Structure formats: C-alpha cells, structure tokens
Amino acid sequence: MTRLSSWRLIAASAFLVAGTGVASARDAATDTPSRGPGHAAIASANFLATNAGFEVLGKGGNAFDAAVAVSSTLAVVEQQSSGLGGGFMALLHRASDNRDVFVDARETAPRAVDMKVYVGKDGKPNREVSTRGPLSAGIPGEPAGLVWVAQHYGKLPLSVSLAPAIRVAKEGFQPDSRFLGAIADHKDDLARYPASAAVLLPGGNVPTAGWTLKQPDLARTLERLAAQGRDGFYKGETAKLLVSSTRKAGGNWTAADLESYTVKEREPLRVDYKGYRIVTAPPPSSGGVAIAEILNILGGYDLTRLDVAHATHLVIEAMRRAFRDHNEYLGDPDFVKMPLDMLLSTYYADGLRATISPDKATPSDLLPTAMASEPGMHTTHFSVIDADGNMVASTLTVNLEFGSTFVAEGTGVFLNDEMDDFALVPGQPNAFGLRGSLANAPEPGKRMLSSMSPSFVFGADRTAVIGSPGGSTIITQVLEGILAFIDGKDASGITAQKRFHHQYLPDRVDVEPGVFDDATAKALTAMGHVLKERSPWGFMNVVTWDHRTGKLDAASDPRRPSGLGKVQ
Template sequence: MNVKAQCPNASVWASHAMVASGHPLASQAGLQMLHQGGNAVDAAIAMAFATGVLMPDMAGLGGEAFVLYQAPHREITAYLGSGRLPQGYDESKLPKSLTLPLHQGASVSVPGALDLYWRLHQDGGRLPWARVIEPAQRLAEEGFPVDARLAESLQEMTVLQEEAPSCQEVFFPQGQPLVEGELLKQPALANTLKLLQEQGRDGFYRGEVAHDIVKAVTRAGGFLDDDDLRAHETETTKPLSLSFGPYTIYQTPPPSQGVVMLEALAMLGPDFPKDWRQTGANVHQVIESLRWAFYDRREYLGDPLWQHFDPTQLLTEQWIEKRRAGILPRASLIDTTLKEGDTTSLLAVDDEGHVVSFIHSLALSFGSYVFVPERGFFLNNRAGRSFNRIVGHPNQATPGKRPMHTLNTYMVTYGDQFYLAGNTPGGDGQPQWNLMILLDLLQAQALPHEAVSAPRLTIGPATDAHTLSQQSYVVLESRFAPHVIDDLRKRGHNVRVIGPLSGGGSAQVIMRRLGNWVGASDPRGIGQTLGY
C-alpha cells in the first residue's frame, strides 16, 4: 500500500527543539519548560508529571518508567525504573493459580517512576526540580476539562466504584463517571505534588507518603512495606543495540522487552521490502518473526539480576539464522501455554543535543485498583500482570525480583549522529508497532506522520501471564488489502479485521532531517507534537 495516501495529518517541523506526548496539555507543559530556559530533560520530566495528572488511568506516581537518554556528545544511557516484588510476598496467602491476582494489593510492585524522574533530573536537568513539577501541580489543583479518552476510560471502569471506593469523590461524583468537558480537580494529588516539590524523591519513598502507600496496599491484601520503598533505586545501564543497514537501533534492556523488537527486526533484515504490507507473504514474515521473538522472551528472559541469560545472545547471527529457519510458509504453532496495556509515552529533543525517549505506566488501566486516597493516585499492578508462579521459570514470582516489562522505548543513530526516537503505549503491542513504524521510517524513508498513521497488525497472545491460554490470533486494521487478508487466512492465521485506525497505540516519533526536527503523534490517540 501507499503509506502516504493514508495519512490524515502532516508532520510538525521545528528548528530548535521539539516535544511529543500522549496529551496536548502535557506537550504544552514540556514546551513551557523549553521556553523558560530548560532543556529536553526538564521538558520530559514536566510532561511525565503532567501525564500522571491528565491520564491518571495510565500513568502516575504509583507506576513505573523506562527511559533512553542521550546527553550532548555522550553515549545513550538506559534508565530502568522498574519496581521489585515486595520482600514480604507470601504465596501461601494467595489462591492457588499459575498467576498472581491481576488486581488489588498482591498485584502491586514497588512504584519506580518517581525515583527515575528524580535520577534523570539530577543527571541532566537544568531547571529547579520544583519548577518541572509546577505545571502538573497546577493542573491537579485548578483542574482541567476531561477529554474524550479519559471519559471513555472512566465509563468502561465503573467497577472502580466497588474496587476502589475511595476514588469515587474524585472520578465518580454523585455515583456517575465524569464526562467529557467536566472539570476534574485532584486536590489530594495536588498536595502530594507540592510536597514533592519541597522534599524531592525522599518525600515519596520515606515519611508520610510512603506510610500512606503501605497502608493502602496492606488494606488491599498486599505485601508492600516501608523497607521496600526505602530500598528502591533506579538502575542505569547500557541499552541493547542492533546494527540495521547504516543505522544502529537502541532499545531498553531487560527487564524491558525491547529485545523483542530488535530480534524480530534482525530476522526480517535491512533488505526487507519497504512495501511489505502489499503481499501476504511479507506480512506473514512480520507475524512469524514477532511470534518467535515473543517465544524467546517468554522462554529465556526475566530480571537480569536473577536470570543470568545474556539477551544479546538472541541477536547473534547464529540465533537469528536458526529462528529464520523456523519460519514456515504456514502459521506456526509456537507454544504459548502456561491485554492491551494502559501506558503513555513521550519524547523531548533540543538543539544542544539532549534527547529523551520516555515511557511510563500503571500496567493495566487504573493499575491494581488500589487508590491512595490521602495522596490522590493509583498504584500499578505490574506484579499481577507479569509474574507467574511456575517453579524455575525466568519470570517466576520471587521476593525482590523485578517482573519482565512490556514497557520499551527506542532511539536510532545514523553513523554516530542521532537520527530518530520513538515509542508507543499498548502493552505487548509496543514492540510490534514500534517495529512497523521503524520499517516505514528506515526502509521507506517515511516522514513521522506517515509512519505513525500506517496500517498496523497485532499478534497475540504474547507475554501477559493472564492471556497465554488464549488461541493465537492476528488483528489487522481494515486498510490492509483484501487479498493480503485472504492470503493470511489461507496460511492458517486466525485473522480478525478491525476499523481503519483501531489498531491500538498512541505512537510518538521525532527525527532529525535537513538539520531540523520533524515529528508526529499517532492519530489513534489524542497526543500532540509541538516545537519551536
């Protein structure tokens, strides 16, 4: 298909700096930091705090985060803000199952996002810490009109009135969810943000906020305690990388599942056709490459501090050739025995050379359903979503271990120069849609708006512990040609066709072209790209 014929909007161009996020008001917060003399780090952190206010179902102080950051003339660094399973985790107190409870207290991992925000700011920020929180604090205190996305999310999650009754006053006044256009004020969250402006990261991981978090988790039947919070630290390390023609692609390493995208790209190779969507055979290659990459992620990868399997082994020539040989003309029957995620991502770049590719999440929508009423935020359910209880499995729930993560984010260099950065929310869809966007950007030389708008497919089940018993499927947006859909069905794929822009995700892309910045936000979401 012609990618350019399907794009509803043009890319945004700017000469000095650019930001992109999943919400227009968050992007404005990032641009505000740049206009106040801040750099891309300040802008990214301001957008992260703002999205926690504007998208409380998707991200926030109770969540986790992953980042790739490049300082001027420095190598790319990965920040892994992934929390551990609490040390007090006691399997004997849970119902017998191969998985953990998906919601409530036992599903909560240590919230890692705030420490990552702090660490990134300490390493690369220019403006005062209190300043980068200020836009979010104001949005929480003064309120903002509920957008269509959040209104739909609240309408779908009326179960929260029973599961998290302490959030009713904020999100379900008079027993009904807020609707589009109504003003949402979050006074408890505003007070928490003000406290963090004054006390920094210790204001979250120690003292009254930590006490209230532990109290909420304990009340919900979980295991988190003060020692878990005090002990948390963000890991900084080298990213994974893959040479792809003249480009080098960087991804967040485990416990992120960024390697899934890299392994699938390696199987396809830099000579993969730029018009791959036009034939069933090429689409089949994409599907099967992803299936093998997800299989390897499930089979071999866990927290690298516990599971000593080198993820770069999955990118070696010998491994890739073995996996290519496993791609047959018909749909595979790769074993998955044993949901789209709710996340938001953002980007920031500046003309000094700071680049931040950032993603954070509560895991599933409204996370664990555990609301901290005194502090105004939900806690993640990453442990419940990701861990299993299979003895000896790389991702077996073990006290002190970090779960394997859906969150991943990427950068690309051309030679030794920054070329582009991108990411998307969407659970196990993330590495899949990132791969397709990169094929368009690198193979077809598409502009960002063309790549984020192009037709998507999604395979499943992939990695989420609670979905692995499902039958394998492929979801295609209806803009794939009928002959491609028919070909895939003849190959044995269980194909479902959905709306033309219903494939999930809310991708952001910013790239360097002709000495300027050019970026775009996904038309499937409400995000916005801004620059100056």
C-alpha cells in the same frame, strides 16, 4: 532428532560459536551530528503534558527537564495510563558526549510477596487479586525515576520541572472522552475504594463532559516530591500514607519496601539494520531483545523485492519466533541469567531464519513450547528532542487502566497493578495473553518483565525517537514504526500506519481494519495465517530529525485525538 532438540541445537550452536549481533557503542557511522537542530519537538498523549514540556524548555531546561515535566503532568491528566503510583522505562541520549543510557524505574515486588496469594483454587492466576486492590501493586518507581533524571541529567531544580503538574492538579482540568470512558468502564471497581471514588466519582456518579477534575491530595504529594526530592515520596508523610492505606486495605507494603527502592541505569541494546543503528531497551524490558531478534532475522531478507503478502509473512514469522524466546528466557537481569549473547546473535538469527518457510506459516505448536486474551493499551509514551540534540524516549505505565483502581488515602495516587506482569503461574497467560517462565516469577525486590520499548533510530541523515503503549503490542508497534521510518515515512506517516501483531500464543495475527487489501489477506490466509480483525490499538508518539535540513517533525497517534506532537 525431535523438534525440541533440533531447536536447542540451533540455539546452542549460536551461543558457542557466535558473539553478540548487537553493535558496540561506537562502531557505526550513524551517530547523531555534533550540532543540535536549534529548536525542539515533543510528542505526548496529552496536549497539557506536551505544553508542560515546552514551558520547562522555555525556562532554560533541556530535554531531560522537559521529560520530568511531561511525565508528571501525564500523572495528573492521564491517570488511567500512568502516574506516581507506577513506573517507567526511559531511553536518554545526551548530545554533549553522545551517550545513550537506559533509566529503569520499573516497579518492584514487595518483600512480603507470596506467589500463593495470586493463585486460584483452580491452579490458574487469580485475576481479582493480581489486578485489583493493593496486593496487585508493586513498589512504585516513577517518583524516584523523575528525581534521578532531574538530578543526573537536567539543568533545572525539580521544583521548576514539577510546577506545571502541581498547577494542573490544583487548578484542575477537563478530562477528555477517553479518560471519561475509562472511568465509566471501571466504575464498579473504583467505587469499591473510598479514596478512588472520591477522586473520580463525584456524588458516586460517572462524570460527564465539561467536568473539572481537581486533585488537591495529588498536588500535595507532588509538592512534597518537589521540595524533598526522593525522600518526599519514599519517606516521610507520603510514605506513611501509602503504607497505612495499603495495609488497611489488605496489602503488604512496608516502610522498608519504599525506602529501599532504587533506580537502575542500564546499558541499552544496539542493533544495526540496513545501515541504521537502533538503540533500544534492555531487560527487564523484553521489548528491545524481541525487536533486535526480529530485525536480525529480517536482515537476511530483501523485503523490498517481495510482494506485500510474502514480506508480511516473513515479518510475522520473525515475530512468532521472537515472542517464543521472550516467553522462555527473559526476566529481571538482577535476578536471572539470560542467554542474551545467544538471543542477540546474528548467527542465532540465521538459524531461526532457516526454520521459516518462504510461503507457509509455521504453527506455533510446532515450535518448542514456551513457559500469550486481548492486548491492552493502558500505558503511555512520549518522545522529546531539544535544541541541543538531547533526546528522550520514555514509556510509562500503571499496567491496566487506573492500575489497581486503588488510591492510597490522602495521596491522590492510583497504585499500579504490575504484579500481574509476573509469571504468577508459569505457563499461564497474564492479562495481555503473555506466558512467562520461572525467570519472571515474583521474588522480593524483583522487577517484573515489561514490553515497554522506548527506542532511537539513528541513520546517516535522519533520527527518530519512537515508542508506544499497548501491552504486548508495544513490541510490534515499535518494530513496525522502525521499519516505516527506514522506509522513509515521516512522523505522521509512522503514527498513522495500520498495524498487525503476532505474539506466538495465541497463534493468530491481530489486524487493524484496512491494514491489508483483500488480495493480501487472502494470500496470508492461504499460507496458513489466521487473521483476526480487532479495533485499532496503540498511542504512538514519534519525533523525527532530518540532519540535512535541521527540520524536526513530531506526531501523536491519530487514533487518540487528545495527543499532541509539537515543534517549537
């Protein structure tokens, strides 16, 4: 039997014999307590956004109102990572009825999408088209998502929750070194578009420390959203500006694209691991499926009985297999059928585990080829728990830094470059090195696959709200954060721990400096793993809750000093 057919036999057997390994909504004894902690915690990538969340809580809002305030303020102060021109995926927990829901505000392909536009003469993806300018932009989902969360789950008018962002956009703020560094890195691209240069290149130059960035156009866009709700962005003045500006610059957006955008509510994925319930993101996020698959594989081992090298080896091998399936099967659930019952089955995990040698790496080219460049950090995440026990884990993005680098004139909005997250040429890597199949090929109105993995971890005594930016590394960061929480680490320990990452292709283990001691690194190399050191990555923001004491803990990734985790 060939390698490929034996692998398929494992998959088919799991699909036919086993039901899903994902737990049902109410069958575990690890639900959150009926009474909240009595105070609140927020961790986000910028202190102004964290403070905006607390400002709205102080006006009588709940975690969902705070999420709108944090998201919209990040859209002003962290435009290199998120914004009204992008999208988000959010996991919500409503304490009053113990309900978990996933809000999908991912961008969609415009109706006039044409794959041929994104393919170069050499048959490979044309990165100039797929990552720069209006043709790289999907129809934004963040504004509609903010309105949806406020109207369906919040307590306050949208105008109150958006007020901090509007104020900061009008009055200005001083960008931190990370923001200024991103401007310097993309100066030439920003200079190509007059509206982009007008926002970020005063006098045509890269600004320096102490510069105050005021954004009156963005403030007016936010004011229209606050006053008119969804129609304030997807119809009327803002929509006219978006369509005219993109089409003038060679894009293909229409008024119908904007008017027809819809937010989707989806059922989260749930998986049990070592007595904990993990609630995570479903497709079109690939992250939750991969995390669940990895945990199901690792569930068959007692990692605590192994030395660090062998335990790490097993985690890497589980990552390898999950990312292979990520590349092969996943896409927008409204457009493609995915074998989720198979992928999430514990029986399927048993079969995958049987292919793992306890002390030897499996070269990725010995696994069936899937239809994976350096991972990037150009997304953002925040976590919230309020006094009543409502929770939000939200990951927001414009894809690469400043997205398409194109600002729609008169709006102050940087458009995303999420079209690059489609499999524009099946089997060819995108900007994050991920390879996709036809399941993730672009179609009108389709959502591109994402790695965003906002997650909750429910234990008998402790709960965590966790997520991170990081392109394809989001999945492994959140996985390692979950494992660290289960091992007893607090929020600061989770965000600060060193990271490693394997995504099937390229066949290597990316490692932060100092993640392994010399003996562990030598042992992993002897097993056949290729270790590649790279600069630290991620911007994880975590909130934890100890049910026994009511204590909340919040931490922002120490790799990025602009973040703030705060309990109040």
